[in-house]
Amino acid sequence: MKTQAYTGNGNFGIFGGRYVPKVLEKSLNEVEKAFKHFNNDPEFLKELQSLQKDYVGRSNPLTYAKNLSEALGGARIYLKREDLNHTGAHKINNCIGQVLLAKRMGKTRIIAETGAGQHGVATATVCALFGLSCTIYMGSEDMERQRLNVFRMELLGAEVVPATLGRKTLKDAVDAALNDYIQYSESTYYLLGSAVGPHPYPLMVRTFQSIIGEEARAQMLEKVGRLPDYLVACVGGGSNAIGMFHPFYEDSSVKIIGVEPAGKGLDTGEHAASLTLGKKGLIHGFKCYTLQDENGDPLPVHSIAAGLDYPGVGPEHCAYKDSGRATYESVTDEEALDAFLTLSKSEGIIPALESAHAVAYAIKQAPKLSKDKIILVNLSGRGDKDVQQVQKMLV
Numbered sequence: 125m126k127t128q129a130y131t132g133n134g135n136f137g138i139f140g141g142r143y144v145p146k147v148l149e150k151s152l153n154e155v156e157k158a159f160k161h162f163n164n165d166p167e168f169l170k171e172l173q174s175l176q177k178d179y180v181g182r183s184n185p186l187t188y189a190k191n192l193s194e195a196l197g198g199a200r201i202y203l204k205r206e207d208l209n210h211t212g213a214h215k216i217n218n219c220i221g222q223v224l225l226a227k228r229m230g231k232t233r234i235i236a237e238t239g240a241g242q243h244g245v246a247t248a249t250v251c252a253l254f255g256l257s258c259t260i261y262m263g264s265e266d267m268e269r270q271r272l273n274v275f276r277m278e279l280l281g282a283e284v285v286p287a288t289l290g291r292k293t294l295k296d297a298v299d300a301a302l303n304d305y306i307q308y309s310e311s312t313y314y315l316l317g318s319a320v321g322p323h324p325y326p327l328m329v330r331t332f333q334s335i336i337g338e339e340a341r342a343q344m345l346e347k348v349g350r351l352p353d354y355l356v357a358c359v360g361g362g363s364n365a366i367g368m369f370h371p372f373y374e375d376s377s378v379k380i381i382g383v384e385p386a387g388k389g390l391d392t393g394e395h396a397a398s399l400t401l402g403k404k405g406l407i408h409g410f411k412c413y414t415l416q417d418e419n420g421d422p423l424p425v426h427s428i429a430a431g432l433d434y435p436g437v438g439p440e441h442c443a444y445k446d447s448g449r450a451t452y453e454s455v456t457d458e459e460a461l462d463a464f465l466t467l468s469k470s471e472g473i474i475p476a477l478e479s480a481h482a483v484a485y486a487i488k489q490a491p492k493l494s495k496d497k498i499i500l501v502n503l504s505g506r507g508d509k510d511v512q513q514v515q516k517m518l519v
């Protein structure tokens with residue numbers, strides 16, 4: 125079995141690293157030092173654990189999707205229920221960890237970027253809990269698509285600043301947040317929402333999200349008596365997926381599959397399948413597979429799910445892909461929408477459109493597999509935020 129993908133100094137194989145202006149170098153060193161220290165500090169870990177339990181509501185259940193599995197007539201599908209966390213998705217796992225770190229570092233102001241609005245809501249939530257000033261950057265196009273989440277953030281006391289450059293989506297929100305961070309890094313902590321960005325973010329976010337896979341692995345062994353045959357998770361920046369995958373890395377019998385958004389089709393140019401079609405390049409201070417033009421500028425991306433709409437991907441997934449430890453597939457908008465409707469009707473669970481990509485892949489694969497096989501799907505979030513968008517698409 126191969127050793128872990130992380131090879132030190134912020135590198136995952138040839139991916140990751142830290143490619144930032146000098147002014148950011150100092151701030152990121154500070155974050156790295158604090159993370160290394162507190163991630164081994166029993167007091168810090170105790171506080172984190174108690175918040176995960178009493179505030180987030182962990183551990184969340186592992187649910188057997190019985191109706192869906194029986195209707196498909198093949199492999200049994202299990203769902204890891206990140207949708208049941210406080211604020212409705214996995215994002216809070218990472219926010220709680222990072223906000224505790226920011227507090228220990230003496231920072232008084234938190235900034236973050238958001239795509240679907242889920243990370244913004246999770247960040248605004250933990251800032252309210254800890255009484256910290258909170259500024260969220262969001263593409264103005266995404267603000268339009270996710271109006272309710274904008275209002276939610278404002279209710280929680282955050283200021284939402286529209287990013288109006290470029291395509292006005294997640295990539296542009298990250299650019300705006302990085303500019304803010306460069307200017308105010310003395311007082312400010314940048315709470316990055318996915319397993320992307322310069323070191324130490326990919327390693328730190330994976331660490332805080334690994335609770336997903338740790339719980340799921342223990343729950344599988346306890347409930348079913350064995351590990352799953354397949355792990356499936358959707359991949360935007362890659363945080364819910366790497367949090368699920370990492371604790372299974374050494375389990376060579378478990379096949380790992382990340383599902384990217386194929387949007388309107390891989391041949392249409394309107395997708396966000398960075399691992400499937402991207403080239404090795406730099407984006408937002410790290411090396412990964414990225415969708416870019418010949419000048420190295422990020423290409424416009426599209427997905428039905430705002431949270432998957434990013435032209436890069438976490439460096440650890442890039443290393444998993446190159447080593448063959450995981451494979452990356454893609455699912456179209458239409459297939460994701462079908463899965464959204466199917467899971468709602470069959471199990472009484474409305475998934476986030478992001479998570480519906482992972483569900484769609486499981487729905488395609490299950491009938492091809494025998495009934496003794498198990499597919500474990502990470503249900504990264506609930507779909508309440510998406511019902512208005514879906515309603516509009518169905519008329």
Ligand SMILES: *Cc1c(COP(=O)(O)O)cnc(C)c1O
Pocket residue numbers: 213214215240242243317318319358359360361362363364365431432476478479504505506
């Ligand atoms: C943000 C989001 C994602 C995508 O982000 P990752 O970092 O790839 O996990 C997936 N699912 C939900 C519900 C989200 O809110």
